[in-house]
Amino acid sequence: MAVAGMPVGLSRIPVAAGLALALLMVPVSGAVAEPKPTLAQARKKLAKLNEQADQVVEKYNQAAEKWKRARKKYRTLNGDLARQSERVAGLREELVSMAVSSYQSGALTGWESMVVQPDPAALLSGLAAADQMAASRARSLTAFGQATKELRTNRDKAKEVLAEADETRDELAEEKAKADRMVKVQTKLLRELGAFRQGDPDSAGIQYNGAASxxxxxxxxxxxxxxxxxxxxxxxxxxxxxxxxxxxxxxxxxxxxxxxxxxxxxxxxxxxxxxxxxxxxxxxxxxxxxxxxxxxxxxxxxxxxxxxxxxxxxxxxxxxxxxxxxxxxx
CATH class of the missing domain: 3.90.1720.10 (endopeptidase domain like (from Nostoc punctiforme))
Structure with missing residues (x-):
């Protein structure tokens, strides 16, 4: 007997078979593909991505500028360090030369040699020369000490700046990785929308005919x-x-x-x-x-x-x- 409201053909299907058919007709949630976004939804997503990308790229540019400044600072300090090292080496050679000269002149190079001078004029001249030589040696020693101290200070500064540059380089690499990931997502979505524009690196552009002066x-x-x-x-x-x-x-x-x-x-x-x-x-x-x-x-x-x-x-x-x-x- 047909069930009221049910088509005659279906009324003859056994109950168990009907339940099985009904289960087959119910979609399984895990097997259904996500609905493709509409053009409007895709464009909205792209607009949001572009805003996010603006910030990521800005941070990348900031890191790149910071890296350039750190590298320039290190190169400047390193150049100063090289010049300072040359100056210290020159002063060291000067002091060594003085020491060798004193040694080769023997013991009678100071007061002992001057007090036996029979000529008072020669004695006075010898005293002046000795005083001048002592002053010159003192100046050389002072210059050497100061230059050596500056060299150590500059070397420490260069080490600090190099460490800063290395840290900035790592920061730059991190921001670049973020930007690369963002670009990949943007490119994929644009290609799906058929809106990706490659551009021409050799484009001649267009002429400006506006009112600016x-x-x-x-x-x-x-x-x-x-x-x-x-x-x-x-x-x-x-x-x-x-x-x-x-x-x-x-x-x-x-x-x-x-x-x-x-x-x-x-x-x-x-x-x-x-x-x-x-x-x-x-x-x-x-x-x-x-x-x-x-x-x-x-x-x-x-x-x-x-x-x-x-x-x-x-x-x-x-x-x-x-x-x-x-x-x-x-």
């Missing part, structure tokens, strides 16, 4: 000439750039020396800050968290090196994609 125009002309080149974290050109490396090189062309990293650039511009409502071509625009910087090109546009998997490009400021914290006019 003077130093700002020179800076923007340089930046526009980099359009199409790949973003590369830690990149300072000429074949690849990161955001702060690009603006530093651009403004260097414009005759203005600015620091290397975004944090340093923001700090450097503490007395040069301008309102985001009063931007002029060439102004540097910083994102919240100071992980990214771009250059205002005029007409509501910016030129910047965005992030991994992208290229130096000119885009509307409204499409910046990051929360802004302020601007600096070099």
């Amino acid at each position: 003077g130093n700002a125009r020179a800076a923007l002309q340089f930046a526009f000439a980099q359009v199409g080149k790949p973003y590369q974290y830690g990149g300072t050109g000429p074949g690849g750039w990161d955001c702060s490396g690009l603006v530093q090189a651009s403004w260097r062309t414009g005759g203005v020396s600015i620091p290397r990293t975004t944090w340093q650039q923001w700090s450097w511009g503490a007395s040069r800050k301008v309102s985001l409502n009063d931007l002029q071509p060439g102004d540097l625009i910083f994102s919240e968290g100071l992980g990214h910087v771009s250059m205002y090109a005029g007409d509501g546009k910016i030129v910047h090196a965005p992030q991994t998997g992208d290229v130096v490009k000119v885009v509307p400021l409204s499409a910046y994609g990051r929360r802004l914290v302020g601007a600096v006019r070099p």
